[in-house]
Amino acid sequence: MKQRKCQGCKQTKDADLMYKITREHISGKIFLNPNSKILGRSAYVCKNKDCIKQMLKKKALRNALKTSELSEIEQELFKYCY
Numbered sequence: 001m002k003q004r005k006c007q008g009c010k011q012t013k014d015a016d017l018m019y020k021i022t023r024e025h026i027s028g029k030i031f032l033n034p035n036s037k038i039l040g041r042s043a044y045v046c047k048n049k050d051c052i053k054q055m056l057k058k059k060a061l062r063n064a065l066k067t068s069e070l071s072e073i074e075q076e077l078f079k080y081c082y
């Protein structure tokens, strides 16, 4: 099984248990990418609010995707957690 590091807890887990978030190579836009249809740099986070909160607090998603812009995905995840 594919193992990926969570950007919240930083533990390595089964990728099927995580959200995949990808910054599209061409547009630079950031998407949830459950079926890996979007090509680009990707980051993973466990499907729980604690991990998502940690990821947002540490700006770990932006660091992992090498962007400094606050994305719509982050705003959506923030709304989901708080």
Ligand SMILES: [Zn+2]
Pocket (backbone or CB within 6 Å): 006, 007, 008, 009, 010, 011, 045, 046, 051
């Ligand atoms: Zn996690």
